Amino acid sequence: MKTIYTSYYANVKNLPAEMVPIGISVGKNKFFNGAYDLRLAPTWAMMKMGREKYDAAFFEKLSKLDAKKIYDSLPDNAVLLCYEKFNDWCHRRAVAEWLESELGIEVTEWGLIRDECFPYAECNKENKGKKREVKEDKGEELPESVRLRIESYKEKEKEPSLFDFDFGGEQK
Secondary structure, eight states: OOOEEEEEGGGGGGSOTTOEEEEOOSSOOTTOOSEEOGGGSOOHHHHTSOHHHHHHHHHHHHHTSOHHHHHHHSOTTEEEEESSOTTSSOHHHHHHHHHHHHHOOOEEETTSOGGGSOOGGGOSGGGTTOOOOOOOOOSOSSOHHHHHHHHHHHHTTOOOOGGGSOOSSOOO
């Protein structure tokens, strides 16, 4: 099984040599000359939207992608990059949660453990660069936030999907 991470361009210099950085931003970073995967990038039009409209448009874009094909096309130790610091509002956390939800894998911010990553809905300027408080390990395989979401959907006899969660905007 491949390992996939997220990070930000300013952190590329800290990645070990075996990591494969891949930009997923619509804008090219002038200090990063590596590969880009624009399938996972927002559009320029989305970048001009407020968060509610942006989230709806970006989740619509992700819903049209095949997570398994994306995963299969990424190398092992891929690090999906964008501009914002960890736990700031950035689409890479949404991409990570989408991959987790669709494939049952864990995608964490490089250098953090998964539970230190805020859920996408809580990624904002107030949490920028902060680690989420880690609860005592109870031996669970999935991060607590993912496990609780999945359990709530089992009660409804519905498969969990990132697109079913309330991100503070209108639901489809």
